[in-house]
Amino acid sequence: MKFNKVVIFGVGLIGGSFALALRRANAAGEVVGFGRSPATLELARQLGIIDRIGRDVSAEVKDADLVLLATPVGQMGELMARIAPNLCPHALVTDGGSTKGDVVAAAYANMGGRVAQFIPAHPIAGAELSGAAAARADLYVGKKVVLTPLPENSADSVARVRRAWELCGAVVSELTAKQHDEVFAAVSHLPHLLSFALVHDLAQRDNKEQLLSFAASGFRDFTRIAASSPEMWRDICMANRDALLDELGSYMQELETIHEALACGDAEKLQEIFSLAREVRGNWTQQ
């Protein structure tokens, strides 16, 4: 499978790595990039991520075979509205957003009759780094990509977008957008929120320097994700607000239970909680 023309909106870690990976698989003809920062686009061109910097969205999209939206999720709706009227009937659009309910809603609101050509995707590739300079052809190798197909998508369209991500080396699975957002609220968005919360709590103390000077490897790992982008996580939290509120509520209940056990000196209850957690965490291996 080869896409003769690929258009990438946002040539940072996610978009740039997608382009490099498709090129490496010999699956991309010309790659054209769009983005907000001329400097980033020029860097992407110099790094061989894209062949050309796009100037005119409508014109470039007209003969595109594959379009990737790898901008912040908040900018996707406007982009969808601009590209939808210009898409060829065979063209496919996918994205790299971390939340799916909001992206799907934006697609329905902005793509009109072209919504069947949009196959939403969430590539799960850790992103401590960002920007075109961090893009790598092997970023997606062995990583999970979740597709959340729409009822309007044809089986063939879904299969071709699946294949594109597989050519990047990804392991592709499918969920509904709702399932996706619930799953990631639990295993990703909530942990990020909790990690930010711990550091924020300590950051407000008069003795924060002393506290941090005694923090060790447990703290280091627990708070690694608190060094993530505040803007990106603000957007993810807002976009997945309902599912995240459910998860946060459930976790606060869990802490109430633990607080009570601790306050009552119920050592057995604590051990029971810790033991189940250890068993489940010990048996878990990242896939």
Next chain:
Amino acid sequence: MKFNKVVIFGVGLIGGSFALALRRANAAGEVVGFGRSPATLELARQLGIIDRIGRDVSAEVKDADLVLLATPVGQMGELMARIAPNLCPHALVTDGGSTKGDVVAAAYANMGGRVAQFIPAHPIAGAELSGAAAARADLYVGKKVVLTPLPENSADSVARVRRAWELCGAVVSELTAKQHDEVFAAVSHLPHLLSFALVHDLAQRDNKEQLLSFAASGFRDFTRIAASSPEMWRDICMANRDALLDELGSYMQELETIHEALACGDAEKLQEIFSLAREVRGNWTQQ
């Protein structure tokens, strides 16, 4: 400085590494080990951690220069009562417990007039591994050890115990037991509790297999400490209950604030919290 006879109670990671490190520094003459498990003691002897397996606590302690209590904290009070009457006036006792208020209370309750010879210590050496087989001569190199001296300790006794830990390669500092327990409630005990809580919360779901199958590197790091020993962390939580309840209460308040911001759609507040956390976490480096 050389300790002609060192007696170690508990020849696992902490006690075994202390013995190996003192030997490597040529600071230990004979090393005698006690412990609950004959198999562990025999292994420690075979690994060269100890010279001999002790049989009679009273007899072995009589001519000891340095005694390390590296058993679970809950067993230390009974041990202190057995060794105190037999200690030479020049002998020093230190420990490897993760909490200090309870160890200090046990010392006052069980060591009588010998309490001045006990200089409490907390070596901060990550312990995913345990047991004699995990002991290493370099475990403490560059690691922090916190002493929480008692008013009864002479300056010379504190200096000699400090030197013993320094000979193991540790960076030694001093806090009061109360300060110690407050600091570690915040930067170690609370994060462990929160990590156990998250995994326990997910472990009770019907779809836990699905959830865990999509968990990635953020989850992996956040929950690494949830694979810690349930018994050890039950004991630490119970021993440091008051300080930990304060920290847990403060954290639950923090979550209330975040819950409210999220429920009200206050994106600015979320970004403010995340930004401060990121700044503080980004500037922190493990010392």
